[in-house]
Amino acid sequence: MSTYDVAAFDELDRGLAVADLLSQNAQLSAADLITGTPKLAQRFLLILLMEQGSQTYDPAAGCNFLVDMRRGLWRTTADVLQSFHYSLLDVQRQLVAVQTAADPPEERYAAATVLSVTLAGDVVSLNLMLTTQAGTQHVFTATVHVHAGMN
Amino acid sequence: MIPLSPLAALDPALVSQQLDLATAAIGEDNPDLDVSRRGSVYDILAYYHAVLNAQLLTNVNDYLDARSLLVLSQSTNPDLADPALVDDVVSNFGVTRQPGAAAAGSVAIVVSSSSTLTLPAGAQFQAGGLTFITDQVYTAKVDPTQIHGPGDRLLTPLAAPGGQWRFTVNVVATAVGAAGNLPASTVLTPVVPPANFVRSYAAGSFGGGVDTETNTQLLNRLAEGVACKAPSNRVNFAALLRNTPAFSAFVAQSVVGAGDVEQLRDKHSILPLSLGGKVDWYVRTQAALAGVVLTRTATCLSVAAGSSVWQFSVGRDDAPGFYELRHISRANADGDNFPLLSDVRAVDLLGLDWAPDVANPKEGAYSRFQTAIVQFTDSATPVAGLAPGATASYTCTAVGQPLIGPIQDTLASSADGRSRAADVLVKAPVPCFVTVIFTLYSPTPVAASQLTAMQSALAAAAQNTGFTGQLYASALQAALAPLLTQGQYAGAMNLSGSLRRPDGSRASLSSTDVLTVPDDPANMVSPRTVQFYLDLADVVITVSTVAAP
Numbered sequence: 001m002s003t004y005d006v007a008a009f010d011e012l013d014r015g016l017a018v019a020d021l022l023s024q025n026a027q028l029s030a031a032d033l034i035t036g037t038p039k040l041a042q043r044f045l046l047i048l049l050m051e052q053g054s055q056t057y058d059p060a061a062g063c064n065f066l067v068d069m070r071r072g073l074w075r076t077t078a079d080v081l082q083s084f085h086y087s088l089l090d091v092q093r094q095l096v097a098v099q100t101a102a103d104p105p106e107e108r109y110a111a112a113t114v115l116s117v118t119l120a121g122d123v124v125s126l127n128l129m130l131t132t133q134a135g136t137q138h139v140f141t142a143t144v145h146v147h148a149g150m151n
Numbered sequence: 152m153i154p155l156s157p158l159a160a161l162d163p164a165l166v167s168q169q170l171d172l173a174t175a176a177i178g179e180d181n182p183d184l185d186v187s188r189r190g191s192v193y194d195i196l197a198y199y200h201a202v203l204n205a206q207l208l209t210n211v212n213d214y215l216d217a218r219s220l221l222v223l224s225q226s227t228n229p230d231l232a233d234p235a236l237v238d239d240v241v242s243n244f245g246v247t248r249q250p251g252a253a254a255a256g257s258v259a260i261v262v263s264s265s266s267t268l269t270l271p272a273g274a275q276f277q278a279g280g281l282t283f284i285t286d287q288v289y290t291a292k293v294d295p296t297q298i299h300g301p302g303d304r305l306l307t308p309l310a311a312p313g314g315q316w317r318f319t320v321n322v323v324a325t326a327v328g329a330a331g332n333l334p335a336s337t338v339l340t341p342v343v344p345p346a347n348f349v350r351s352y353a354a355g356s357f358g359g360g361v362d363t364e365t366n367t368q369l370l371n372r373l374a375e376g377v378a379c380k381a382p383s384n385r386v387n388f389a390a391l392l393r394n395t396p397a398f399s400a401f402v403a404q405s406v407v408g409a410g411d412v413e414q415l416r417d418k419h420s421i422l423p424l425s426l427g428g429k430v431d432w433y434v435r436t437q438a439a440l441a442g443v444v445l446t447r448t449a450t451c452l453s454v455a456a457g458s459s460v461w462q463f464s465v466g467r468d469d470a471p472g473f474y475e476l477r478h479i480s481r482a483n484a485d486g487d488n489f490p491l492l493s494d495v496r497a498v499d500l501l502g503l504d505w506a507p508d509v510a511n512p513k514e515g516a517y518s519r520f521q522t523a524i525v526q527f528t529d530s531a532t533p534v535a536g537l538a539p540g541a542t543a544s545y546t547c548t549a550v551g552q553p554l555i556g557p558i559q560d561t562l563a564s565s566a567d568g569r570s571r572a573a574d575v576l577v578k579a580p581v582p583c584f585v586t587v588i589f590t591l592y593s594p595t596p597v598a599a600s601q602l603t604a605m606q607s608a609l610a611a612a613a614q615n616t617g618f619t620g621q622l623y624a625s626a627l628q629a630a631l632a633p634l635l636t637q638g639q640y641a642g643a644m645n646l647s648g649s650l651r652r653p654d655g656s657r658a659s660l661s662s663t664d665v666l667t668v669p670d671d672p673a674n675m676v677s678p679r680t681v682q683f684y685l686d687l688a689d690v691v692i693t694v695s696t697v698a699a700p
Contacts, residue, residue, distance in 0.1 A: 003185035003189075005184070046191055058198070094188075098189050
């Protein structure tokens with residue numbers, strides 16, 4: 001059954017940005033609703049950007065992607081890629097765990113690929129491509145500001 | 152203001168329930184919105200709502216659980232109620248919670264050099280999982296003329312081969328609680344050993360450590376808040392103590408007066424009758440035994456081959472109400488433990504404005520009027536040239552309960568404070584020194600810290616039985632159970648007790664089920680007069696490593 005979600009990401013909100021998440025539905029504003037592949041992409045990002053253990057009563061939620069960043073493990077693009085691929089295992093597990101056969105194929109996860117990683121000052125940008133079980137692909141950019149005091 | 156429960160310490164089941172409720176409610180109003188984990192509403196909105204609502208419900212429930220005496224009295228476990236709310240309720244009846252206090256004492260430090268050394272304020276010592284810190288800067292010096300301030304301590308030479316010196320510093324526990332009341336001679340380990348360090352130990356018993364009163368204890372003495380604070384019935388006596396700040400932390404008390412068979416002082420008539428008007432007030436002022444280190448000048452009575460017999464006295468003001476003397480040692484030695492030959496008690500009622508009617512030492516035993524003359528054998532002092540009549544300085548530890556003297560002086564003897572209707576004699580309870588031995592079966596080696604925790608738990612259980620006259624092994628097992636980890640089991644407990652009667656004789660008790668105080672009122676021994684004492688060192692745990700099944 002197809003359901004909608006509330007778009008959670010706005011531009012450059014608290015150091016995190018999904019540049020074109022909403023551009024897929026150009027007629028909608030940030031406060032509007034999303035469904036289909038963007039909805040899956042939002043779920044993907046929510047898990048990727050949630051530090052594992054940050055939800056006291058659901059300590060397994062999230063992954064260690066941003067934990068690695070806080071630990072200062074990101075020095076090169078290779079470090080970011082390594083961290084992403086380690087975290088991708090957790091993200092995939094959590095995405096698949098909540099999927100049901102009744103979900104539309106374009107909201108069911110199949111694969112995620114990093115197209116590029118760029119380091120510019122204290123900004124890390126990952127260009128990601130998400131593939132759904134419907135075969136549709138969705139390209140978006142996750143931007144992380146690496147600076148003291150980031151939360 | 153009642154503090155909110157920490158967000159990280161909520162009941163997970165309650166949070167989960169609130170999360171289900173929140174997502175169900177949102178989903179019902181928005182059938183097409185994905186409120187499952189696939190959507191963002193679950194993590195960003197519903198989760199935090201559930202946590203905050205669980206916090207709110209927790210605090211509402213805390214209030215409901217402690218809103219009145221009726222609710223508290225019906226509770227199976229009042230300790231779960233919010234302490235601040237319980238404080239508010241009982242304050243309406245003039246009762247306030249007894250705050251905890253940190254134990255304090257003196258640490259003897261033995262060094263191998265007479266060089267001046269300085270110990271900083273806050274220097275840490277550890278014993279039994281507890282940390283104690285020095286209360287100020289201490290400087291130990293060997294020259295007595297350089298001792299000027301309270302921080303200057305004299306390095307006293309010890310009779311040890313190679314040369315050793317001892318000095319003492321005062322320390323205080325970093326945490327409140329009765330667990331800090333260490334027995335004398337307990338080994339304390341410095342976190343940073345001072346120069347030339349050899350060893351350190353408690354110079355006397357630590358005291359003053361009091362646990363913060365629990366809700367259950369607070370509610371149990373609610374009657375004391377309402378009762379008249381005067382020496383009348385048992386509740387009134389207890390209220391009198393509770394209402395006197397210096398004595399309010401007492402653990403248990405028993406009043407033996409008119410009509411009680413253990414009361415001997417009201418039978419002084421030539422007629423075999425109880426005439427009343429006399430009260431023996433047994434007060435356990437703290438759970439653990441306390442020790443007062445006495446330095447006495449002894450006189451040599453006789454000299455034999457390799458040893459000598461000495462005698463000294465203990466006055467009524469030296470250690471009021473003490474039970475027995477331990478660790479008799481030369482003043483300049485460390486580690487002597489000379490055996491007692493005799494311990495003859497008496498009472499000293501001379502020079503008092505008012506004195507209770509005490510006819511013999513048995514009636515005055517463990518009161519502030521008790522005195523003693525003790526003889527012991529010194530097997531360490533060289534006998535060459537030693538003759539009867541020689542004198543020397545010795546130290547010993549008088550073990551007992553603190554505050555017996557001040558309670559007598561303040562509440563029972565003072566001109567303004569004492570009852571005009573009765574003759575009240577304050578006593579430390581008749582002591583029964585308990586030893587507990589058992590085997591701990593464990594699939595893995597047991598850490599010393601766990602054994603110490605077990606010893607503390609058993610001591611606390613044994614020393615808080617009140618005047619019940621019985622110490623059950625099952626009660627000790629119940630105290631031990633929460634400390635056992637997976638695969639650990641405790642064997643049968645062998646309980647033994649040495650009861651020192653007021654006349655100085657001993658009674659031995661032993662059982663694997665229950666230690667029962669004998670009913671011997673002619674010697675003032677009964678459940679109404681006896682208390683159990685269990686030192687940590689007297690909890691003997693043998694660890695048996697067993698293969699995991």
